[in-house]
Amino acid sequence: MNILLKSVTIVDKSSKLHLKKRDVLITNGAFEKIAPKINNPDSRKELNFKGLHISQGWFDSSVSFGEPGFEERETIENGLKTAAKSGFTAVAVNSNTNPVTDSKSDILYILSKASHHPVSLYPIGALTDQGTGENLAELYDMKNAGAIAFYDYQKPVKNPNLLKIALQYTQSFNGLVIAYCNEDDVSKNGVVNEEVSSTKLGLKGIPALAEELHINRNLFLLEYTGGKLHIPTISTKKSVELIKNAKSKGLNVSCSVSVNNLILNDDALIDFNTNLKLKPPLRTDADKTALINALKEGIIDGVTSDHNPIDIEHKNVEFDNALFGSIGLESCFGALNTHFCLEDSIEFLTRLKVVFGIESSSISEGNKVNISLFNPNVTWKLEEKDIVSSSKNSALLGQFLKGKPLGVYANKKLILN
Incomplete structure (x- = not known):
C-alpha cells in the first residue's frame, strides 16, 4: 500500500530526523521521500492524525x-x-x-x-x-x-x-x-x-x-x-x-x-x-x-x-x-x-x-518501512471495550494510561485502529 503521512513526528535515535516533524511518502514498502512538506503525487491515501508519531x-x-x-x-x-x-x-x-x-x-x-x-x-x-x-x-x-x-x-x-x-x-x-x-x-x-x-x-x-x-x-x-x-x-x-x-x-x-x-x-x-x-x-x-x-x-x-x-x-x-x-x-x-x-x-x-537477531531499519529515505504509529499525548482509561484480544484478563484493566498506539505499517501493509 502506498500512503502519505502528513506532519508526523519521527522518534528514531538512529535517524538524523529524530524528533523532527515531517511529511513521509511511502511507496512499495519503502520511504520514497521525507520532507517538511510533500504534495500528494497521485491521490494516494493520506494519514493526517492529530499528534501522529512514528518509530521503528x-x-x-x-x-x-x-x-x-x-x-x-x-x-x-x-x-x-x-x-x-x-x-x-x-x-x-x-x-x-x-x-x-x-x-x-x-x-x-x-x-x-x-x-x-x-x-x-x-x-x-x-x-x-x-x-x-x-x-x-x-x-x-x-x-x-x-x-x-x-x-x-x-x-x-x-x-x-x-x-x-x-x-x-x-x-x-x-x-x-x-x-x-x-x-x-x-x-x-x-x-x-x-x-x-x-x-x-x-x-x-x-x-x-x-x-x-x-x-x-x-x-x-x-x-x-x-x-x-x-x-x-x-x-x-x-x-x-x-x-x-x-x-x-x-x-x-x-x-x-x-x-x-x-x-x-x-x-x-x-x-x-x-x-x-x-x-x-x-x-x-x-x-x-x-x-x-x-x-x-x-x-x-x-x-x-x-x-x-x-x-x-x-x-x-x-x-x-x-x-x-x-x-x-x-x-x-x-x-x-x-x-x-x-x-x-x-x-x-x-x-x-x-x-x-531481528533486523532493524532506521527511518530514512530509501529504507524499508517497518514502523509503529502512535499518539504519545493521549490519556485514556483501559477498559474491556479497548481489548482486541479474545481473552480479557488484563492486569492493567481500569488503569489510566498516557499514549495510545494507532497501528502499524509493515510488510507493505497498513493496519489502523
Whole structure:
C-alpha cells in the first residue's frame, strides 16, 4: 500500500530526523521521500492524525497465542490483529500450545498461519520434547524451519545437565536458549510474592529466593559452557545484581522484564483480582525500583508485555485456583509511556531486536518501512471495550494510561485502529 503521512513526528535515535516533524511518502514498502512538506503525487491515501508519531517497529519477545489447542483463548489471526492495533510489527510467539511447538512441522504450521500478515511472527520452539523437561527437542530442525529461540514457556529447566547440553549444542548453529528461572521446590504451590502482603492476604508465597537461586545456577552453567542465554521476565533486585555481575564478566546473557512488574507491586493484590495472578509474581516496591533503574542502565535488555490470554473459566475462580497470566499487548506502550519518557519507552520496545537477531531499519529515505504509529499525548482509561484480544484478563484493566498506539505499517501493509 502506498500512503502519505502528513506532519508526523519521527522518534528514531538512529535517524538524523529524530524528533523532527515531517511529511513521509511511502511507496512499495519503502520511504520514497521525507520532507517538511510533500504534495500528494497521485491521490494516494493520506494519514493526517492529530499528534501522529512514528518509530521503528516495536518487538515483543514473549507473546502467547492459543492456537493450536487453545483457540478459545486466542487464535493466531486475532493475536496478530491485536499486536498490530497495539503498535507491534513483530512478535515472538511462545511454544505453550497443544500440542507443544516442538518440531519442524509445528514451526512451519505456525509460520503458514501468519504469512499474509503485516506483523512478523517469529516462533519460539520448545526446548524439550513436549515441554516436559526430560529430553531436548529437535532444536536444529526447528532453527532451520524458522524458530527464533528455544524455550519451555514459564517452566524452569530442572535438570542442570540438560541445560548444559542445550547451551553447548546450540552454539553449533548460533541458537538462543531461553530459561525461565524459578526453583519449584522453593516456591511450591505459591501464588503471590512471599512478603508482608502475602501474609496479610493469607496466600502462599513465592520467595524472591526461588528466582535468584535458579538465575545463579544458570549463570554458572553459562560461564562453564558458553553459548547464548536469555532470562525472561526477571522480577527481583537480587536478580538484577546477578545479571549485572554476569555481564561484567563478558557472559552472553540477556534478560527482559514484564511491563506489569515495572508498573505494579504486590500491594495491588488487596482485592484478590485474579488478573494480577502473574508469573513471576508482582514483587515489592524496592524490587520495582531496582527493575526500573536496571532497565534505564541497560542491565535489563528490554520490556515484554508477556501477553498470555487466559479464558474466563480459568480466571473467574478463587485466587488459588486461577491460572497465572495477563494479556498486555494493548496496554504495553501506554503503560510504559505513563512512567517513562517517550524516547526511553520506544527504546525499551525495540532494544530486544538485537538479542533475537531481528533486523532493524532506521527511518530514512530509501529504507524499508517497518514502523509503529502512535499518539504519545493521549490519556485514556483501559477498559474491556479497548481489548482486541479474545481473552480479557488484563492486569492493567481500569488503569489510566498516557499514549495510545494507532497501528502499524509493515510488510507493505497498513493496519489502523
